[in-house]
Amino acid sequence: MSEQTDKFKKYGIDPSRLPRHVAIIMDGNGRWAKKKFMNRVSGHEKGSEAVRSIVTICREIEIEVLTLYAFSTENWARPKAEVAALMALLKKFIVSEIDSLHKKGIRLEMIGQKEKLPQDVRDALDGAMSHTARNKQMCLNLALSYGGREEIVHAVRKIASKVKKGKLSSGKITEEVISQHLYTRKLPDPDMVIRTSGEMRLSNFLLWQSGYAEFFFTKTLWPDFTEQEFVEMVKDYQSRDRRFGKVVCSSNDGSQQ
Ligand code: IPE
Ligand code: IPE
Ligand code: MG
Numbered sequence: 001m002s003e004q005t006d007k008f009k010k011y012g013i014d015p016s017r018l019p020r021h022v023a024i025i026m027d028g029n030g031r032w033a034k035k036k037f038m039n040r041v042s043g044h045e046k047g048s049e050a051v052r053s054i055v056t057i058c059r060e061i062e063i064e065v066l067t068l069y070a071f072s073t074e075n076w077a078r079p080k081a082e083v084a085a086l087m088a089l090l091k092k093f094i095v096s097e098i099d100s101l102h103k104k105g106i107r108l109e110m111i112g113q114k115e116k117l118p119q120d121v122r123d124a125l126d127g128a129m130s131h132t133a134r135n136k137q138m139c140l141n142l143a144l145s146y147g148g149r150e151e152i153v154h155a156v157r158k159i160a161s162k163v164k165k166g167k168l169s170s171g172k173i174t175e176e177v178i179s180q181h182l183y184t185r186k187l188p189d190p191d192m193v194i195r196t197s198g199e200m201r202l203s204n205f206l207l208w209q210s211g212y213a214e215f216f217f218t219k220t221l222w223p224d225f226t227e228q229e230f231v232e233m234v235k236d237y238q239s240r241d242r243r244f245g246k247v248v249c250s251s252n253d254g255s256q257q
Helices: 001-009 030-037 040-062 073-077 078-105 119-132 148-164 176-178 227-239
Strands: 021-025 065-072 106-111 138-146 190-194 215-217
Touching: 001 227, 021 106, 021 119, 040 065, 040 078, 040 119, 040 138, 040 227, 065 073, 065 227, 073 078, 073 138, 078 106, 078 138, 106 119, 138 148, 148 176, 190 227
Parallel strands: 021 065, 021 190, 065 138, 106 138, 190 215
Antiparallel strands: none
């Protein structure tokens, strides 16, 4: 048996039915810290360790894109000190992980309002993204100051300006055109959307793109989320019948013969 087949066998994963894009709402850092009588920032610190292990397993099982919801447009309304700590942690994560991501062939990308991030975070992000830009093994896509509604507003403005300039006629605005104006234009839609911490809502995450995603909710708080639980979700995904509104579907990638 080849090393490749062996690897998937170890996890019980079918390499022919892998999700291309997995998106995760990493929630529950604050509650994790509270349970341990720690401050919320310690929860976020612990959460960044879980990020490391989930990136590693995704790379190992050959997931193409992993999108992590790290900071929403609404999260700016949190106490100033928590926002500052989250931004500092983000920068620390980028600086400390970049070599390891690069060695693994992982390309770092982001979606969201980059211009709203503090200058030092932006600089670290830009450096890391250009350093890893040619990597092809996997894309680690961070959703930062990201909101699905803001993303749609942003896209509509760009489309409206093209219509106004006569570069696009309104009758030519299709689903494809809208997708091409979103932050995710280069990425496939998410196949799996995972949310930790027991909350069952999207909280403004990938609203347009999740139209046909498979959802996974777990009560596990993000800092306690493990590779094993992730692998179980991928196996569950592989057992689901993705019909895309059709009647027969023999594989779970939307193709039909
Ligand atoms: C997720 O954990 C991290 C961010 C939203 C930045 P939370 O900070 O939302 O943790 P809870 O939901 O308060 O437990
Ligand atoms: C969603 O979590 C945002 C991120 C994980 C970055 P929140 O904790 O902000 O969402 P709500 O407030 O529970 O909806
Ligand atoms: Mg939360």
